[in-house]
Amino acid sequence: MHLKYESQLREPLVYGNxxxxxxxxxxxRPIEAKPSRLWYIGFFIAVSLLSFxxxxxxxxxxxxxxxxxLNKTIGWGWDITNFVWWVGIGHAGTLISAVLLLxxxxxxxxxxxxxxxxTIFAVMCAGQFxxxxxxxxxxxxxxMPYPNSRGPLxxxxxxxxxxxxxxxxxxxxxxxxxxxSGLLPDFATVRDRAFTKLRKKLYGIAAFGWNGxxxxxxxxxxxxxxxxxxxxxxxLSVHTIVSFDFAxxxxxxxxxxxxxxxxxxxxxxxxxxMVQSLLIIVRKVFGLTDYITIGHIDLMNKVIVLTGSIxxxxxxxxxxxxxxxxxKYEGYTFWYSRAYLFSPYGxxxxxxxxxxxxxxxxxxxxxxxRNVFVTFFxxxxxNIGMWFERFVIIxxxxxxxxxxxxxxxxxxxxxxxxxxxxxxxxxxxTCFFLFAKYFPVIAVAEIKYVLKRSxxxxxxxxxxxxxxxIDTFVHDxxxxx
Amino acid sequence: MAQKKxxxxxxxxxxVLFPAVKQVRAAGYKIKDVYTPFPVHGLDHALGMxxxxxxxxxxxxxxxxxxxxxxxxxxxxTKDWPLNIGGKPHFALPAWIPIIFELTVLFAxxxxxxxFMWLCQMAPGVKKHHxxxxxxxxxxxxVIECTDKTNAEDLTSLLSSKGAVETxxxxxxxxxxxxxxxxxxxxxxxxxxx
Numbered sequence: 014m015h016l017k018y019e020s021q022l023r024e025p026l027v028y029g030n031x032x033x034x035x036x037x038x039x040x041x042r043p044i045e046a047k048p049s050r051l052w053y054i055g056f057f058i059a060v061s062l063l064s065f066x067x068x069x070x071x072x073x074x075x076x077x078x079x080x081x082x083l084n085k086t087i088g089w090g091w092d093i094t095n096f097v098w099w100v101g102i103g104h105a106g107t108l109i110s111a112v113l114l115l116x117x118x119x120x121x122x123x124x125x126x127x128x129x130x131x132t133i134f135a136v137m138c139a140g141q142f143x144x145x146x147x148x149x150x151x152x153x154x155x156x157m158p159y160p161n162s163r164g165p166l167x168x169x170x171x172x173x174x175x176x177x178x179x180x181x182x183x184x185x186x187x188x189x190x191x192x193x194s195g196l197l198p199d200f201a202t203v204r205d206r207a208f209t210k211l212r213k214k215l216y217g218i219a220a221f222g223w224n225g226x227x228x229x230x231x232x233x234x235x236x237x238x239x240x241x242x243x244x245x246x247x248x249l250s251v252h253t254i255v256s257f258d259f260a261x262x263x264x265x266x267x268x269x270x271x272x273x274x275x276x277x278x279x280x281x282x283x284x285x286x287m288v289q290s291l292l293i294i295v296r297k298v299f300g301l302t303d304y305i306t307i308g309h310i311d312l313m314n315k316v317i318v319l320t321g322s323i324x325x326x327x328x329x330x331x332x333x334x335x336x337x338x339x340x341k342y343e344g345y346t347f348w349y350s351r352a353y354l355f356s357p358y359g360x361x362x363x364x365x366x367x368x369x370x371x372x373x374x375x376x377x378x379x380x381x382x383r384n385v386f387v388t389f390f391x392x393x394x395x396n397i398g399m400w401f402e403r404f405v406i407i408x409x410x411x412x413x414x415x416x417x418x419x420x421x422x423x424x425x426x427x428x429x430x431x432x433x434x435x436x437x438x439x440x441x442x443t444c445f446f447l448f449a450k451y452f453p454v455i456a457v458a459e460i461k462y463v464l465k466r467s468x469x470x471x472x473x474x475x476x477x478x479x480x481x482x483i484d485t486f487v488h489d490x491x492x493x494x
Numbered sequence: 495m496a497q498k499k500x501x502x503x504x505x506x507x508x509x510v511l512f513p514a515v516k517q518v519r520a521a522g523y524k525i526k527d528v529y530t531p532f533p534v535h536g537l538d539h540a541l542g543m544x545x546x547x548x549x550x551x552x553x554x555x556x557x558x559x560x561x562x563x564x565x566x567x568x569x570x571x572t573k574d575w576p577l578n579i580g581g582k583p584h585f586a587l588p589a590w591i592p593i594i595f596e597l598t599v600l601f602a603x604x605x606x607x608x609x610f611m612w613l614c615q616m617a618p619g620v621k622k623h624h625x626x627x628x629x630x631x632x633x634x635x636x637v638i639e640c641t642d643k644t645n646a647e648d649l650t651s652l653l654s655s656k657g658a659v660e661t662x663x664x665x666x667x668x669x670x671x672x673x674x675x676x677x678x679x680x681x682x683x684x685x686x687x688x
Contacts, residue, residue: 033631037632158566158570165574167570170570170571171571171579175593176593183600186600186603190603194607194610198531198532201630202631204630204675210676213676214675214676217621218619221611221618221620222616222620222621224529224622225530225531225630226527226528226529226614227530228546230532230533231538231545232548233614235546236548236606238549239602240606240607243599246599250592250595250596462532465508
């Protein structure tokens with residue numbers, strides 16, 4: 014049961030003196046206004062990066078994997094690092110919308126739409142890497158189990174790489190459905206305010222004929238709740254399965270049972286950091302500071318310091334186990350290849366430690382958590398650190414294998430490998446710029462839902478309720494409708 | 495489809511809406527629907543709607559996914575083309591749990607969304623009559639279908655006395671049809687009967 018009123022002690026979720034129609038007006042303003050010069054510049058840069066990425070991929074497809082600097086020893090390099098990094102980023106959206114919905118966290122309403130969009134775009138970027146790493150990308154459909162003329166020779170259902178195919182594609186589909194079903198009412202709002210024929214037509218198609226019927230809302234609520242219930246284990250399963258790609262192998266540094274929880278915590282960590290980077294810009298550029306408040310930023314920073322510390326404990330546990338297991342290969346990987354600063358990749362390990370474990374600790378300070386500039390800077394640092402983490406896991410475990418004659422001296426990416434990564438940034442930001450321009454970046458209907466119980470200007474009304482005898486209050490709440 | 499006559503009352507505050515819903519129902523009118531810009535909790539009960547069983551459908555879709563995954567994989571790996579993978583059993587259930595889980599979630603989610611769209615009659619290109627444009631902005635729009643016995647004027651004044659900020663009598667198509675929204679005029683003034 015929902016309480017009708019929120020404690021006076023809680024920070025308001027919506028600042029300013031708002032009415033329902035003011036909420037609509039504020040959030041839809043960027044959609045209804047002409048795009049700014051800044052938007053055009055940003056969009057142009059994003060499309061340029063995307064084009065460079067497309068050319069890099071074109072070279073890789075035409076000339077083969079040799080365009081990258083992978084070799085027999087380091088068979089996974091930047092590509093899988095980037096894959097895991099993007100998938101990790103893609104975890105915050107569903108976490109915010111699903112887990113926080115189940116926990117009845119009202120603050121998710123301000124940030125869930127943009128976070129879910131970010132999830133979907135990040136998963137799209139992630140998917141590029143394993144697909145193009147296949148080399149003969151035109152045969153990518155071989156990963157699907159279907160009756161074929163080769164036997165039929167089926168895929169290996171016992172392989173973590175196939176689990177990944179199912180996990181990522183299910184995650185993408187379910188996130189997309191969750192996001193779009195939430196968008197329907199808001200598209201209807203845009204449609205009903207449309208001022209040109211084209212807008213009316215396109216948003217009319219996008220809204221699927223939504224009319225706000227009470228029965229439809231009832232079903233919509235049920236749908237959201239069940240999708241949230243499904244997405245919660247799903248979001249945990251996805252990065253668990255990604256970690257199985259490593260943990261089920263017998264490579265020192267990968268073959269550990271700590272991987273699933275450690276990967277999931279890392280994913281939430283980097284995902285929230287990316288949400289911060291994007292929303293701090295969005296709230297400023299679109300003037301949405303009343304809806305994406307400092308309180309939201311504060312709360313997300315708390316998640317960042319929590320998950321960052323979990324990740325830190327995981328790093329230390331791994332080091333401890335590297336020594337405690339007394340397995341010399343594990344010991345070599347953890348204490349020489351990684352933790353020894355002057356080993357070839359020691360810099361990446363300590364870069365990771367500095368970015369992920371040490372620097373987020375400043376968020377124990379409330380002043381720092383509520384500082385927009387510090388938060389923005391830290392969100393970038395965290396994502397650099399999380400990229401390092403995946404690089405450390407993949408490359409430092411691979412570059413010196415059991416056979417010293419096949420040790421790889423050093424691995425550095427080619428321009429096309431970097432170009433591919435840069436290109437996914439282009440894809441991500443192209444999608445995000447289009448989203449910010451044509452979609453409501455905040456869930457309008459959900460903000461209206463929390464407005465009267467948590468809006469700044471409505472809070473004083475609760476004084477009278479606070480003054481009531483407790484029995485009256487309980488009676489009121491028990492008959493909340 | 496047949497055209498029907500509706501009395502429409504618009505409210506701008508849910509605190510006014512709830513007593514109005516009760517009184518209109520107590521007066522013997524059957525409320526067709528209330529169109530709201532956001533989910534108003536408890537309104538479905540106030541209107542006497544039964545709970546949705548969409549989640550039950552979701553459960554059925556979910557177990558369909560589970561059984562599909564188990565039966566397909568076990569048939570493939572034990573009957574159709576048993577592969578010897580490191581001498582391990584062909585029926586390797588623990589190794590299939592990830593895929594079984596993912597397919598459960600996939601079937602449940604996709605099935606539920608399709609069912610939701612079917613029940614609410616929503617699809618790209620579907621058009622419906624909207625009683626008030628601001629039902630998706632800030633108005634709660636109560637719609638009562640007129641029968642032979644209904645005195646529309648009485649009902650309109652009842653709605654006004656219960657706090658409706660706007661009232662209206664409309665003749666409209668029920669249900670849905672294919673069409674786009676760019677062809678209609680302002681539906682606030684369209685189809686007004688009086």
